[in-house]
Amino acid sequence: MxxxxxxxxxxxxxxxxxxxxxxxxxxxxxxxxxxxxxxxxxxxxxxxxxxxxxxxxxxxxxxxxxxxxxxxxxxxxxxxxxxxxxxxxxxxxMLGKNRKIRFLTTTEKMIEYATNMLSLQEVERIAMICLDERKRVINAQFIAKGEESYANASPSQITQIITIYKPKYVIMAHNHICESLEPSHSDVSFTINTRKLIGKLGVELLDHIIVNKSGALSMAQSTDFSFIFNR
CATH class of the missing domain: 1.10.150 (DNA polymerase; domain 1)
Structure with a gap:
């Protein structure tokens, strides 16, 4: 031209x-x-x-x-x-918005933090958020990046992060590329296994939040999945 x-x-x-x-x-x-x-x-x-x-x-x-x-x-x-x-x-x-969020003391704040990390991701990713005894964020990072609709994090990687940052609490979060926020069987298994794994290290799993482009779901607040988090 x-x-x-x-x-x-x-x-x-x-x-x-x-x-x-x-x-x-x-x-x-x-x-x-x-x-x-x-x-x-x-x-x-x-x-x-x-x-x-x-x-x-x-x-x-x-x-x-x-x-x-x-x-x-x-x-x-x-x-x-x-x-x-x-x-x-x-x-x-979106990630920069989390610099202003220091404490995750409510489900609403946990969802906001996870949404800022995950809502614009183009493939499925898993995030791990570490909190101290006051539920102050001490580390937040992506621990797995998968294909368009699947990601998986290894127990050794989760254990390594626990060892480095020594959190009191952990929140797991991942995104769904599809429209549904319903946890899959693998999501439920991952949550149960993660809770057991970090529990042996003296760390409590507060929630597993699922995010997509239109919203988010707290598994800990869900009637169908809250049993995972009840001690």
Missing amino acids: ADNEKTELREKLKADFIANGFDGLSDWQALENAINASLPRCDAKAITDTLREKYFSVENAKKVSALQMIKVDDIHPYAAIYISLLQKIPQRI
Whole structure:
């Protein structure tokens, strides 16, 4: 595309965005506008057309690493980095919210903390949150990253974290990519086994929170699963 054509397209995209706002754009139009505004020397339309052909949806494109886009799918490097940042920056912002949450003394705070860690993750991950005797957060980290709908954490890794941070309490949390928050059989087994494992080390499992993009479930507050946490 000639430079004058690129300029005309950029001006048209800008005018359409100003006139109609974000809500008036499709996902692909929004991405084209974003690439156009951030990478003015690139052919935003050509990049967007290539992405649509290869990944079919913006959500699929955001899941692909920048390195794969560049090396395998021949996407412009700056565009690949930009698309990767579209996912990483919101995740970082959500995680940053937890810096203001020091104590997890209520179920509501536990859910808020777990949601900030997990709600924007694109694959299933397991988080382990360690608390001291006052239920102050002393460590929170991801301990497993799985496929799109499955992750598993090893007992040795959990034991190692307990040994390092010496918490009084632990909260486990993981995300579901699907719409359901209902714990699976493996979720229930993992919770029971984790409670037994850390109990032998003198640590109490307070909750296992399941998060998806629309909400969260506390297993400790659930009628069907609260028995796991009752001593």
